[in-house]
Amino acid sequence: MKTRLEWVDNVCFKATTGSGHQIIMDGAPEYGGDNRGARPMEMVLVGLAGCASFDIITILKKSRQDISDVICEIEAERADAVPAVFTKIHLHFIIKGKALKVAQVEKAVNLSAEKYCSVSHMLSTGGVEVSHDFEVIEG
Numbered sequence: 001m002k003t004r005l006e007w008v009d010n011v012c013f014k015a016t017t018g019s020g021h022q023i024i025m026d027g028a029p030e031y032g033g034d035n036r037g038a039r040p041m042e043m044v045l046v047g048l049a050g051c052a053s054f055d056i057i058t059i060l061k062k063s064r065q066d067i068s069d070v071i072c073e074i075e076a077e078r079a080d081a082v083p084a085v086f087t088k089i090h091l092h093f094i095i096k097g098k099a100l101k102v103a104q105v106e107k108a109v110n111l112s113a114e115k116y117c118s119v120s121h122m123l124s125t126g127g128v129e130v131s132h133d134f135e136v137i138e139g
Contacts, residue, residue: 012036044119045074045089051119052091052132055112056105060095063104068139069096086128093134100136109134 002018011027012034025040027033038046049072060067071094078084091113095105113120113132124130 010034041078041084041086044086044123045076048089048117048119048123049074049091052112052117053093055116056093056095056108059108059111059116060097060100060104063108065097065100065104067095067097067100070094071096085126086123088129089123089131091130091132093132094137095134096137096139098138100138102136105134105136 004016006014006016008014008024011032013025015023015025017023023043024037025043026036027039029035053070053072057067057070073092073094075090075092076086077088079087093109109132113130120130
């Protein structure tokens with residue numbers, strides 16, 4: 001897996017992923033940025049949400065659950081010292097669908113958290129307290 005990062009200006013960067021997609025990252029104005037893109041630490045959370053949601057959708061589809069939407073809301077805390085690493089991250093999944101079995105949803109969320117999500121494992125083995133919960137919405 002490869003990624004290329006190019007400096008645009010100030011603290012703005014353009015990343016090109018191995019799959020050819022481009023992402024702009026930039027800092028807040030108080031740090032010399034122009035707010036043209038997500039912050040690098042926000043991108044870590046986006047990666048975590050995407051990885052876990054990918055797992056959950058795949059597992060639920062394999063168990064023949066009729067899902068119509070998966071939303072992942074993340075709240076994170078960072079250390080006050082430099083480096084300002086994440087100390088706690090909580091993922092809240094909102095799973096929507098028809099006649100979803102709560103036990104199947106719980107199993108999918110747990111399998112992602114405990115076995116499949118590489119980003120979650122990387123963060124938790126690095127000392128971040130990662131937690132999760134979910135809610136099921138009919139419709």
